[in-house]
Structure formats: C-alpha cells, structure tokens
Amino acid sequence: MKLCSIRLENLRRFTDPVEITGIGPGLNVLAAPNEQGKSTIFDALHALFFKDAKAWDKEIRGLVPHAGGDPRVEVEVDHEGARYRIAKQFFKTSGKGEVRIWREGTLLHQADAAEAWLKALIKPPKEDGPSGLLWVRQGVTSFEDARETLSARRDLLSSVAGEVEMVTGGQRMDAIRRQVREALDQLVTTRGARKGGALDLAERAVADLVQRRDQLSAQVQELRQLLDQRRALQAEQAALNDPEERAELQARLEAAEAAMEAANRHQEQLAQASHAVQLAETVLENHQRKIAELTARLEEASAAKAAVAETSEVAARAHVTFDAQEEKKRHLTEAATQARAGAKKARAALDAVLQAISVAQAEGLRRDLSDRLKQARAQADQIDSLAKAAACGPDEAVLRRIEAAREAHNLARRAQEATATAVTVHYQAGQEGGIHLDGAGVPDGKRLPLPGGGRLVVPGVAEIDIHPGQAGGAAALEQAQAALTQLLEQAGCTSVEEARTRHKARQEAQQQRQEAQTLLKVLAPDGIKALIDQLEALPQAPGAGAQDESTTPLPDRAEAEAAFRAAEQEAEAAENALEAIRSAAADSRLAMENASARADAAVQRLDRALAVIEGQEQAAEALQRLSEDLPALQQNLSQAKATETALRQAAPDPAQTRAILQRAQSAQDAARQRAQEVARDLAVLETRIATHASAAVEEELADTEGQLDRAQKRLAAVEFEVAVLRRLDAALERARSEAQEHYVGPVMAELRPLLRMLWPEAELSVDAGKVLPEELQRGGETAAFDSLSGGTQEQIALLVRLAFARLLARSGHPAPVILDDAIVYTDDARIEKIFDALTMQADELQILVFSCRQKAFRGLGGTQLTIRPVEAGSQ
Incomplete structure (x- = not known):
C-alpha cells in the first residue's frame, strides 16, 4: 500500500478543509514551522486506519477543534495496482x-465491511500490525512500544526467513511450546499449583x-495418656486415704x-517488762529535765x-555624741542655703548670655531652613507633574505585547509571501534594471513575492499584469494585523514607532521622577x-523695648560660665559637708536608739529571769534536793532493763512457731483438698476414656494411613508430569535460542x-528474542x-525501522x-548520512518525513x- 493524498x-487547527496531494512512491518531505x-x-x-468510526474516546476527542x-x-x-479512496468521519x-x-x-x-477491509489492509499495532514498527510519532526516539510490536517483528522475520522453519520449527515449534505451556498452565502458576x-x-x-x-494419632496418644493418668490418680487416692x-x-x-499458745504467754510477760x-x-528523763531547767x-x-x-x-555616751552632731548640722544647713542662692543667681546670668547667643545662631539656621523648604516644595511640585507624565504611554508589558504582535504579523506576512x-x-x-515593477526596477535573480499582484513593465515591449492566486496564510495575516491594530488602539497609538516613542518618554519621566x-x-x-x-521651633529675637535701659550689660560667655562654675563648686562643697554631717547625725541617732533599746531589753531580761525563779535562794535549795534523788531513779531503771533482757533472751522465736503451726494446718488442708480433687479428676477421666474407646480411633487411624499412602502416590505422579513438562519447555527454549542467529540474519543483512554509512566497521548485535x-x-x-546518547539511539x-520496512516490502506486504x-x-554532520540512508531505502519504500527543521531538511530532497x-x- 502507498499513500497518494x-x-x-475539522481536525484541531484545520477547521476548513486542507489537503496534501502529489505524494510520490519514494521519499516525500513535509517541512513546515511548528x-x-x-x-x-x-x-x-x-485514527483513519486504526480507530473504529463509532469510537469517541480520548484520542478522538483530542482531534476536535476548539470551534x-x-x-x-x-x-x-x-x-x-488499484486506486482506493478511504473516508472516515x-x-x-x-x-x-x-x-x-x-x-x-x-x-x-462501508460501515463494518469497510472497517474489516481496513484491518486486513494494515493491521493495528495492538494486533501485531507493522505500523507500530514503521510509524514513528513525534518525540519517540527508541522502541518504547517494544512489547506491542514484538509479535509483529517475529512474524515478519518468520515470513521472510524460510530456513527458520527448518532449523527451529518456526511457527510449528511455537505451537508445540504453546501446547506445553498450556499443559503447564493447567497445573501450575508462577507462584505454585494452579x-x-x-x-x-x-x-x-x-x-x-x-x-x-x-488428628487421629493425637487422639490415640491422648487415650493412652488418659489411661496412664487414671492409674496414677488411683494410686495417689489410696495413699491419701491411709x-x-x-x-x-x-x-x-x-x-x-x-x-x-506457750509462745503467746511469754510474749505477754515480755511486753509488761x-x-x-x-x-x-x-x-x-523528767527529773533530769527539771535539774537542767x-x-x-x-x-x-x-x-x-x-x-x-x-x-x-x-546609752549615756551615745546621747552625748548625738547632741553635739545636731548642733553642727544646724550651722552647715545655713551655709548650704546661702551657697545655693549664689549658684542660682550665677545660673540666671549664664542663661541670659546663652539665650542671646542662641538667638543670633537661629537667624542663620532660619535662612538655611527657609532655602531648603523652598527647594523641597519646588521638587514636590515637579514630582506631581512627572507622575502624570509617567502614567502616560504604554508600559513595558504593553510594549512587549505590541512587539510580539508585530513579530507575529511579520511572520504571517513572510509565511504568506x-x-x-x-x-x-x-x-x-547589459540589460540589468530594464524591467520595472510598480515603477521600481526589478533586481537581477531576486525572488519578489507578489501576494497582492502587480504590473511588470518592459519598456518598449509590454506591460504584464500579475494576478495573485489564493496564497496560503491570508487569514493568518489578517488575524495578525487585526491583533496588532487592536493593541495599538488600546495603547492610544497609531503605529509601533509611536508606541516605542511614548514608552521611551514614559520611562524618562519615571527616571526623572525617581x-x-x-x-x-x-x-x-x-x-x-x-x-x-x-523652622517654627527656632527661637525668636526679643522685641524692641524688651530690655530696660537701666539693666546692667551682660558679661561675655567665658566670664559668665566661670562665675557659674565657681558658685556651683561652692554650693556643691556646702551640700557635701551638710550631707556628711546629716549622715553622721543619722548614724549617731541610730546608735543612741540602739543603745537605749539594748538597755531596755537588758532590764526586761532581768525582770523575766527574776519572775521565773521566784527568789534565788529557794531555787538553789530545790536544785540540791533534785540532785540528791537522781541516783535512786537511775538504779530503778537499771533493774527494769535487766528483767526485760532476761525475758527477751528466753523467749521462743514467734515467727518460727507461727510457721510450724501454719505448715501443719496447710498440710492437713492440702491433703483434704487433694483427696477431693483426685476424686473429681478420676470421674472426669473415666468419662473421657469411655468416649475415646467408643469412637474406635485406632481402627480409623489405620484406615486413614492407607488412604494417605495412595494419595501421596497420585501426587508424585502429577509432580513428575510437571517436571517433565518444564524440562521439555526448557529444552525447546534452548533449541530455539541456538537457532536464533539464523532468525535475525535477514534483519542484519538489511x-x-x-x-x-554512519559508522564504518561498526557492528550491531540484536537480541534475538x-x-x-x-x-x-x-x-x-x-x-x-x-x-548510548539520545542522538545515537535515535539514529540506530x-x-x-528502515530495515524492517525493506523486509516487509520484500515479503509482498509493503507499508509506508x-x-x-x-x-x-x-x-x-550525521544528519546528512541519515538523509543518504533514507534516499537509498526510498527506491523500494514509500517514506513520508514530517519536520519543523525547514533549513536542515532542504538537503534531503x-x-x-x-x-x-x-x-x-x-471533491
């Protein structure tokens, strides 16, 4: 099959009908921009060859234009040898x-019969059709569809390499292997038995x-254990009832x-002691405490x-010291008051001098601030004016859109030309320039596009009117012109040059404003x-008449500052002396008060001590009597401790006595309880033994073991069958692998x-599987x-694919x-050699090359x- 047109x-951008005609039998090139x-x-x-006309899936929906x-x-x-026209909507x-x-x-x-004819003409890729090998989509650089086209590659080689049939069995071997694997599939999967x-x-x-x-073995073993347990329990019961x-x-x-009981009585005597x-x-202890107190x-x-x-x-000495310091503090307070008054007067004189100096300095600063305020107001007015100018004219984004629209218009115009x-x-x-086009001389050898027609004038010979045909791209040019005009109108400009000028003025105004x-x-x-x-905060000069004519003239600044420092130092010395005597007087007052307080406390302490003892002579007599009674009390304590020690040493161990009693009680209770448990366990065992004996588990166990032996023999036979099938499949695979070099021979020959042509002396090995x-x-x-690099993979x-296409053509089923x-x-450099390969293969193949690289593909021919x-x- 070869394409002709x-x-x-209504396919994406092609809402109006378009066509490609004149497709030749060899190499065909469609080079156009993106x-x-x-x-x-x-x-x-x-879609025409491989999608059913009734389909409306994602691929078909992707063909619908926006309109x-x-x-x-x-x-x-x-x-x-026949011409066919195929149409699908x-x-x-x-x-x-x-x-x-x-x-x-x-x-x-038409309808289903037409779909069947198309499938027979060129099978789809998913049905092992050759188009999966020969039709390469944009961006596909390798065999990403290798799984889908594997059967197509194998069938293609089997059909063109007749010796494969004799060496490996070809399709007959495939049938045998399918039978072997089907038999295996009925028995096992990759994870085990099916x-x-x-x-x-x-x-x-x-x-x-x-x-x-x-389970039966466990029941038989359990029955034997129950009988043993019954014998043991019967013997234990006899011993417990002795x-x-x-x-x-x-x-x-x-x-x-x-x-x-004897241990408890002894413990009571020990507690009394x-x-x-x-x-x-x-x-x-009470007698000793009274003596100490x-x-x-x-x-x-x-x-x-x-x-x-x-x-x-x-306290007396502290009172005398305090009175002397209080008198000294009175004299120093009067001296400090006089010194502060002198310092205040000197401060007032200095402030008057500084005020006069500040007023004089403020006049100069007022003139400077006034000039700056005038200039600042002028700049503010200029900024407002420049802001208005900076808002006029297209900004950077608008100008970029206008430039892009102009570039699109130029591209559309060049495409139309x-x-x-x-x-x-x-x-x-000697005849150069003798022919004129619309009043201008026509240059020699230069192609002049005439999208709108024109008149060629040959002086003295003829005038030739050229009428334009329906050149492609007129609609695109008009659309580009309309877009450019709209953008210029929105920007308030009549031309791109005006837009650029106004944009430049806008930028200059923005810069000046900054x-x-x-x-x-x-x-x-x-x-x-x-x-x-x-400016308003600057001090003002005093008005006329503000200073009395009889006022003493002001001294200079240095004299006023010296007088103020001297008065300050005198006042500071007086204050320091006053502060020192104040601190000393405060310390004296505190010492006097502390001494008086200590004297008062000592008197109160004496009063309390005398009140407690109620007479010092009676207290001495009581102390003597208490000391005389002390030895008798000590003797009484020694005798009591000796009695307690003797009883404690003779006392039996209460914990040991209690443990012996508990053990005797526990042994009797345990014997009684165990006798009851043995009797209960014997009754339960008798019931379980009777149940197992009636079920005849030993006979059923012997029968089950016979059935298991027969089942294991059947399993061994099936496992042997699986092993034989796997070994046969492996042997067939080895035989096919050994002959696959012959299988890929036709591909390597092509x-x-x-x-x-690309790499002299190079060899490419092919995975035969x-x-x-x-x-x-x-x-x-x-x-x-x-x-390999992306480019090298792409070229190989x-x-x-060209080799597969040549094999397909020689097998009698050519496809473009x-x-x-x-x-x-x-x-x-390498693309020229690829062009040579395409040209060489085109003598037996129809090849269609679509490319956006117009300049590079001019040399393809x-x-x-x-x-x-x-x-x-x-039509």
Missing part, C-alpha cells in the same frame, strides 16, 4: 460514525489426609498449736544583771511638614549497509544500546514509513509536500 476537515499541523496529520492517519465540529479524514492509496453522538471505501470511483465497502488443577487437588488431598492422620497418714498429720497439728522499762526511763534559770538571772549595767553606760505568487527576473548581460524623589529625600528627609516644624538492538561495537569498544532506531520529527537529536486549503467545490 491526504485530506482533513504549530502548522504535522502531528495532527500523523494522528489523523492513525467544534466532527473530525473527517480522507486518503487515496495505491494497493495491488467521527461524530460526537456515540455509534454514529461513518466510513466508506471507493475503488476507482465505485463505492466498494487452583482447581490436578496438582492442586492432589496436594490438597494429601494435606487433608495428613491433617486427619495427625489412716496412719491422717493420724500423723493430726498429731503434728496439735503439737504446733500447744507451742504457739518493756512497759516497766519505759516508765522508769520517763521518770528519770533550774540550773539554766539561775545562770540567766546572773547574766541579765551584768547586761543591765553594761548597756546603761553605752513564501506561498504567494512570486517573480524572479534573470537579465541578459531623581526628584531622591533630591526631595535629601532636602527633607522627614518630609516638608517636619521641615516647617523645625541493517548492516545502513549502519556502515526481542529482535531489538542490544549492543553497538565501534572503535574497539562495546556499549549497551540503553547507555531509525535504521532498524511515516516519521513525525523523528530525527530531533541528530547533529548536522525528495518530493516536497505542502498543506493547502481545499478549493471550494473540489
């Missing part, structure tokens, strides 16, 4: 698509019988109870008398209002000449395909090769294609 309508619809053409062909409409694609093809309403096929002008198929398969059923049967055997054993336990308990010791200790009170009375005498003398009627004049020697704001900031950092406030490039050997080095992928910007990473509007009325 393509026609699109956004001109090349990828749209590629997607349209894909709406039902996408329509139409192509003409040559197939087996997709409708938004699901199930309403339309497809028709004409042969030599006669309707051949659920419901023979292996799974055999494994589950063995597992169930093993589980049942283990009369001699019971009598021995009772005698042990009675002896322990008697020992516990301990109480007597505590009473003797208390009496002795009476001794301390007598000592306190003697110390208080000595303190009264000492503090009274200190590129497709418009043009004239090129080649003069004979400079004026900077100067204003220098003149008035805190603002004009602050400058006015600073690929090697193309590869040597995937039939894809694996390693590139060049310059003595080997590199994996995935590690293109050469491999379509490349949509598929050579985007190739440098200028071939039939140059263009997208043209469909003339009204054409």
Whole structure:
C-alpha cells in the first residue's frame, strides 16, 4: 500500500478543509514551522486506519477543534495496482460514525465491511500490525512500544526467513511450546499449583489426609495418656486415704498449736517488762529535765544583771555624741542655703548670655531652613507633574505585547509571501534594471513575492499584469494585523514607532521622577511638614523695648560660665559637708536608739529571769534536793532493763512457731483438698476414656494411613508430569535460542549497509528474542544500546525501522514509513548520512518525513509536500 493524498476537515487547527496531494512512491518531505499541523496529520492517519468510526474516546476527542465540529479524514492509496479512496468521519453522538471505501470511483465497502477491509489492509499495532514498527510519532526516539510490536517483528522475520522453519520449527515449534505451556498452565502458576488443577487437588488431598492422620494419632496418644493418668490418680487416692497418714498429720497439728499458745504467754510477760522499762526511763528523763531547767534559770538571772549595767553606760555616751552632731548640722544647713542662692543667681546670668547667643545662631539656621523648604516644595511640585507624565504611554508589558504582535504579523506576512505568487527576473548581460515593477526596477535573480499582484513593465515591449492566486496564510495575516491594530488602539497609538516613542518618554519621566524623589529625600528627609516644624521651633529675637535701659550689660560667655562654675563648686562643697554631717547625725541617732533599746531589753531580761525563779535562794535549795534523788531513779531503771533482757533472751522465736503451726494446718488442708480433687479428676477421666474407646480411633487411624499412602502416590505422579513438562519447555527454549542467529540474519543483512554509512566497521548485535538492538561495537569498544546518547539511539532506531520496512516490502506486504520529527537529536554532520540512508531505502519504500527543521531538511530532497486549503467545490 502507498499513500497518494491526504485530506482533513475539522481536525484541531484545520477547521476548513486542507489537503496534501502529489505524494510520490519514494521519499516525500513535509517541512513546515511548528504549530502548522504535522502531528495532527500523523494522528489523523492513525485514527483513519486504526480507530473504529463509532469510537469517541480520548484520542478522538483530542482531534476536535476548539470551534467544534466532527473530525473527517480522507486518503487515496495505491494497493495491488488499484486506486482506493478511504473516508472516515467521527461524530460526537456515540455509534454514529461513518466510513466508506471507493475503488476507482465505485463505492466498494462501508460501515463494518469497510472497517474489516481496513484491518486486513494494515493491521493495528495492538494486533501485531507493522505500523507500530514503521510509524514513528513525534518525540519517540527508541522502541518504547517494544512489547506491542514484538509479535509483529517475529512474524515478519518468520515470513521472510524460510530456513527458520527448518532449523527451529518456526511457527510449528511455537505451537508445540504453546501446547506445553498450556499443559503447564493447567497445573501450575508462577507462584505454585494452579487452583482447581490436578496438582492442586492432589496436594490438597494429601494435606487433608495428613491433617486427619495427625488428628487421629493425637487422639490415640491422648487415650493412652488418659489411661496412664487414671492409674496414677488411683494410686495417689489410696495413699491419701491411709489412716496412719491422717493420724500423723493430726498429731503434728496439735503439737504446733500447744507451742504457739506457750509462745503467746511469754510474749505477754515480755511486753509488761518493756512497759516497766519505759516508765522508769520517763521518770528519770523528767527529773533530769527539771535539774537542767533550774540550773539554766539561775545562770540567766546572773547574766541579765551584768547586761543591765553594761548597756546603761553605752546609752549615756551615745546621747552625748548625738547632741553635739545636731548642733553642727544646724550651722552647715545655713551655709548650704546661702551657697545655693549664689549658684542660682550665677545660673540666671549664664542663661541670659546663652539665650542671646542662641538667638543670633537661629537667624542663620532660619535662612538655611527657609532655602531648603523652598527647594523641597519646588521638587514636590515637579514630582506631581512627572507622575502624570509617567502614567502616560504604554508600559513595558504593553510594549512587549505590541512587539510580539508585530513579530507575529511579520511572520504571517513572510509565511504568506513564501506561498504567494512570486517573480524572479534573470537579465541578459547589459540589460540589468530594464524591467520595472510598480515603477521600481526589478533586481537581477531576486525572488519578489507578489501576494497582492502587480504590473511588470518592459519598456518598449509590454506591460504584464500579475494576478495573485489564493496564497496560503491570508487569514493568518489578517488575524495578525487585526491583533496588532487592536493593541495599538488600546495603547492610544497609531503605529509601533509611536508606541516605542511614548514608552521611551514614559520611562524618562519615571527616571526623572525617581531623581526628584531622591533630591526631595535629601532636602527633607522627614518630609516638608517636619521641615516647617523645625523652622517654627527656632527661637525668636526679643522685641524692641524688651530690655530696660537701666539693666546692667551682660558679661561675655567665658566670664559668665566661670562665675557659674565657681558658685556651683561652692554650693556643691556646702551640700557635701551638710550631707556628711546629716549622715553622721543619722548614724549617731541610730546608735543612741540602739543603745537605749539594748538597755531596755537588758532590764526586761532581768525582770523575766527574776519572775521565773521566784527568789534565788529557794531555787538553789530545790536544785540540791533534785540532785540528791537522781541516783535512786537511775538504779530503778537499771533493774527494769535487766528483767526485760532476761525475758527477751528466753523467749521462743514467734515467727518460727507461727510457721510450724501454719505448715501443719496447710498440710492437713492440702491433703483434704487433694483427696477431693483426685476424686473429681478420676470421674472426669473415666468419662473421657469411655468416649475415646467408643469412637474406635485406632481402627480409623489405620484406615486413614492407607488412604494417605495412595494419595501421596497420585501426587508424585502429577509432580513428575510437571517436571517433565518444564524440562521439555526448557529444552525447546534452548533449541530455539541456538537457532536464533539464523532468525535475525535477514534483519542484519538489511541493517548492516545502513549502519556502515554512519559508522564504518561498526557492528550491531540484536537480541534475538526481542529482535531489538542490544549492543553497538565501534572503535574497539562495546556499549549497551540503553547507555548510548539520545542522538545515537535515535539514529540506530531509525535504521532498524528502515530495515524492517525493506523486509516487509520484500515479503509482498509493503507499508509506508511515516516519521513525525523523528530525527530531533541528530547533529548536522550525521544528519546528512541519515538523509543518504533514507534516499537509498526510498527506491523500494514509500517514506513520508514530517519536520519543523525547514533549513536542515532542504538537503534531503525528495518530493516536497505542502498543506493547502481545499478549493471550494473540489471533491
């Protein structure tokens, strides 16, 4: 099959019908700028050949233009010597698509019959069709669709390499391997036995019988254990019911109870002796405390008398010192008052001098501030004026949009001129400039586009009117012109030059405004209002007559400051002396008050001591009597402690006696309780033994073991079958791998000449299983395909696709090769060799190359294609 023409309508940017005609049998090139619809053409062909007309999925919805409409694609093809026209239209309403096929002008198929004819003509990529190998979308640089096209590559090689059938069995071997794997799939999966398969059923049967055997074995073992437990419990019951054993336990308990009662009586006697010791200790402590208290009170009375005498003398001396310092403080206070009055008078004289100096200085500062205020107000007025000027004219963003619109207009105009009627004049020697176009001389050899027509004047010969055809791009030019005009009107300009001039004036006004704001900031950092406030705050000169004529003239500043410093120093000295005597007088007052307080406290201390002892002679007699009674009390305490010690040493250990009693009680209770438990356990065991004996578990265990042996034999047979199938599959795979070098031979035969055009002496190894490039050997080095640069991968992928296309053509099923910007990473030097490879393969193939690199692809040659509007009325 070969494409002859393509026609699109209502596809993305092509709302009006467009067509590509004159597609030749060999190399065809469509080079156009970006956004001109090349990828749209590629997607349209894909939709025509591989999408059902009734489809309305994401890919088809992506073809609908913004303005709406039902996408329509139409192509003409040559197939087996006949010309076919194929038309397919997709409708938004699901199930309403339309497809028709004409042969030599006669309707051949439509609807489902047409879809079936298309699938037979060129199978879709997902059904192993060759287009997945030969139709390369924009941006695809390698074999990203390798899985989808793997079967297509294998079928293609099987059909062109007849010796493969004899060496490996080819498709027959594939059928055998499918049968082997289908048999394996019925038995196992990648994770184990297939659920419901023979292996799974055999494994589950063995597992169930093993589980049942283990359960029965456990029951038999449990029955034997129950019998052993019954014998042990019967023997224990006989021992617990022995009369001699019971009598021995009772005698042990009675002896322990008697020992516990004797220990309790001894503890009561020990407690009484301990109480007597505590009473003797208390009496002795109280007697000793009375002796200590009476001794301390007598000592306190003697110390208080000595303190009264000492503090009274200190208080008298402190009172005399205080009176002397109070008199001195009175004299120093009068001197300080006179010194402060002199300092105040000197301060007033100095303030008068400084006021006169400040007034004189303020006049100069007032003149400076007045000048700055005048300049600041002038700058503020200029800033307001410049702000208005800076708001006029287009800003930077508006100017950029205008410039972009002008560039778009120029591009649209150049695009129209590129497709418009043009004239090129080649003069004979000496005739240059003899022909005129619209009054101007036509240069020699220069192409002059005439989108609006024109008149050529050949003096003395003829005048030639040139009428323009329907050149492409007129609508785009008008649209670009309208956009530019609209932007200029919005900016209030009549031309781009005016917009630039007004933009420049706006920028200059903004710059001048910034400079004026900077100067204003220098003149008035805190603002004009602050400058006015600073001016008004300056001191004013006194008015006429403010100073009395009889006033004494003011001294100079140095004399006034010296007089003030002297008066200040005199006042400070007087204040310091006064402050010192004040501090000394305060210390004297405090010392006098403290001495008086200590004297008063000493008297009160003596009064308290005398009041407590109620006479010093009676207290001495009481102290003597207490001291005489002390030895008897000490003797009484010693006797009580000796009695307590003797009882404590003879006392039995209460914890040990209590433990013996508890153990005797516990042993008797435990024997009674264990006898009850044994009787209860024997009753339970008898019931369980009877249950197991009636179930005949030992006979059932023997039967289950026989069934398990037979099930294990069946499982071994199925596992042997799985092992045989796996071994057979591996053997078939090894046999196929050993012959795959012959399998990829046709690809390498076609690929090697193309590869040597780019890299002499290079070798490319191909993965025979995937039939894809694996390693590139060049310059003595080997590199994996995935590690190569994007450009090198792109070039090898293109050469491999060309080799597949040549094999497909030689097998009798030629298909066009379509490349949509598929050579985007190739440098200028290597792209020339790629062009040579495309040209060499085009002698047997139809190749369509879409590219936005117009300049680079001029050297490719071939039939140059263009997208043209469909003339009204054409079919």
